[in-house]
Amino acid sequence: MPAASPLYHETPLVYSKHTSAALDANVYLKLDVLQPSQSYKYRGLSHFIQKAVEAHGAGVHLVAASGGNAGLATACAGNALGVRRTIFLPRGAAASTLAFFRMEGAEVREVGSCYQDALGAAEALVAAEEHAVLVPAYDNPVLWEGHASMIEETARQLPSGVKPDAVICCVGGGGLAGGVMLGCKTVGWDDVPFIAMETLGSNCFYQSLSLNAGPFPASPLPPIEGTEAVHDSTYDVDFARLAKLNSRASSLGASWPSPGVVKMALDRKGGVTSVCVSDEMAMQTAVKFADEHKIMVELACATTLAPAYSKELFDKLVPPKPSGEPRNVVFIVCGGFMVSVSQLMEYFNIAAAEKSLAWEVLCNGERWEIAK
Known part of the structure; x- marks a missing residue:
């Protein structure tokens, strides 16, 4: 009997003129916000x-x-x-x-x-x-297999001969990240840099990577206060179990990540750049993205897009090429149904009230200050 056709939709890969011009790069948006349930x-x-x-x-x-x-x-x-x-x-x-x-x-x-x-x-x-x-x-290989299809689609949808210089998505428990990494391996992009975005108050993936040797310059590091280090014998990795989540990005609100995805990240040829931004930076991003692209996304998805609205952060994560050729970057717009106009108005007011001169950003064990 032939396999049943997938229920999920092939979603558009859209070239963003706004973001490409702002970042001096070719920026493509994978619009999984258009799935039937409004998320990847x-x-x-x-x-x-x-x-x-x-x-x-x-x-x-x-x-x-x-x-x-x-x-x-x-x-x-x-x-x-x-x-x-x-x-x-x-x-x-x-x-x-x-x-x-x-x-x-x-x-x-x-x-x-x-x-x-x-x-x-x-x-x-x-x-x-x-x-x-x-x-x-999120913690199941069959899920990752399904999510991987978005990368297989993206490889077909990019202009002929284009291989991305980075793929950027958010990460909570790791289901989407596992799918992206598996999809990259399937299409021959295992060497493409993968940038995983979280919020500072909900960063179990970032903390899990820090517990293991390799991904951060000084890792393995001891668990921070309020975090328990747990060893998974199946995948032979340590992962972080957070006692409390302090982020409004509720869709990133996993207390611990999938050990299998942590293992995948540690073993990946192209590595993983693990990044944490503040809720307020993600809120500002959600408002700007809705204003420019006329698409509302949850705070979790806006976390993905934070580098799209800070050229300083983007250039640190995806450095300009010495040749001067444009960078090609794919952002996974993962969507989410728990967003409203009233929430975006609230986000606008909260971000506007944040008076510091710089955003705090963590990246692979380093602490950056990114100008607003």
């Missing part, structure tokens, strides 16, 4: 769900613990296939979030006060039902 999550999760339906049949019961983009992607993909879906999330979710899930025909159960409560309830349901499958948010 739909790629990997729809791929995982199609595999689950193949394995369990139409009677499969998809179960997820997520009040965010993973939950909505599960609801959308399951709806497309006509299978049952139950989404667990902590009590107190916004009415608009619940409405999105129910619009897709998903059963929604509000349980407990935190994500761990919702996850525990989801795991209990899966244990009790023969054909129930727990849908992972």
Whole structure:
């Protein structure tokens, strides 16, 4: 039997005249904000769900613990296939979030006060039902395989003969990063620099890299206060477990990253440049991107785009070529449905009230001050 066609869409790769002119580079935007659930999550999760339906049949019961983009992607993909879906999330979710899930025909159960409560309830349901499958948010190779398709598309969509000088995306738990690195390896870009962006208050990936030998000049480093170093025996890496998250970029809000993705980053031929910016810098970026490109993105996605609105930061991350040839860079515009006009107005006011003369940025163990 031939393989089923993917549920995810091939999204446009758009040349950005605004950003290219500002950065003196050829800047391409991979618009995964245009997936059916409004985020890249739909790629990997729809791929995982199609595999689950193949394995369990139409009677499969998809179960997820997520009040965010993973939950909505599960609801959308399951709806497309006509299978049952139950989404667990902590009590107190916004009415608009619940409405999105129910619009897709998903059963929604509000349980407990935190994500761990919702996850525990989801795991209990899966244990009790023969054909129930727990849908992972980010830590699963099948997800990475689905997300990798965006790089395979990008390689086809770039002008003939163009190989990027960098691929830039945000990272939380590592699902998107794993897909990008896997996709780069598939298309022969394993040597292309990969720049992973996080916020300072939600940077489990950055902290995990610092615990291992290699990626930072002084690593391995001891865990910082409030962070637990955990060893994963399967991949033989250390990863950071954060006790508390202090960022409004909720879609980056993983307390720990996938150990498999950390291992992939440590072993990657082209390495990984791990960067952390402030919430306020990401907020300013979200407003500027909406103003220039007429696209609203979540704060997590805006973190990806922060170098697009600071030439100083961009030049440090992707140095100009000695030959003077233009740099070619791909930004993954991963999207997210939890954004609104009122939030962007709030972001504008918060960023405007930030009176310091420079943005604090961390990069592979170094601390930079980037002029505003």
